[in-house]
Amino acid sequence: EDSLIPKKERWRRKREELLYSYYEFSGYSLSVAMMMFELSWKLSKDTNEFLWWGIVGLSSQYLNFKISRDNYVSGFAAAQRHVQRLSNPTSTSSINDIKKEK
Numbered sequence: 001e002d003s004l005i006p007k008k009e010r011w012r013r014k015r016e017e018l019l020y021s022y023y024e025f026s027g028y029s030l031s032v033a034m035m036m037f038e039l040s041w042k043l044s045k046d047t048n049e050f051l052w053w054g055i056v057g058l059s060s061q062y063l064n065f066k067i068s069r070d071n072y073v074s075g076f077a078a079a080q081r082h083v084q085r086l087s088n089p090t091s092t093s094s095i096n097d098i099k100k101e102k
Helices: 005-023 032-040 048-063 068-085 092-101
Strands: none
Touching: 032 048, 032 068, 048 068
């Protein structure tokens, strides 16, 4: 039976089987860009640029079908909270500047 199937077709089928078994139990988590933003946030070193890269990473995962819509929406909601926080800063330095003026 193998002799009736062309060599290229056998190779293609074997490749598909290997790829399927390789990716069968794989999954995706939070993008590295978003992880790095969260790390910078926890270290109080976050910036709009880091947030931008986190959003780009999240969007890339969603557009390339690496994460579900639910994961994208929850990640987007978290990013939106950071956008609001960074857009309306009440940083420690500005509070200290206000105290110095008094």
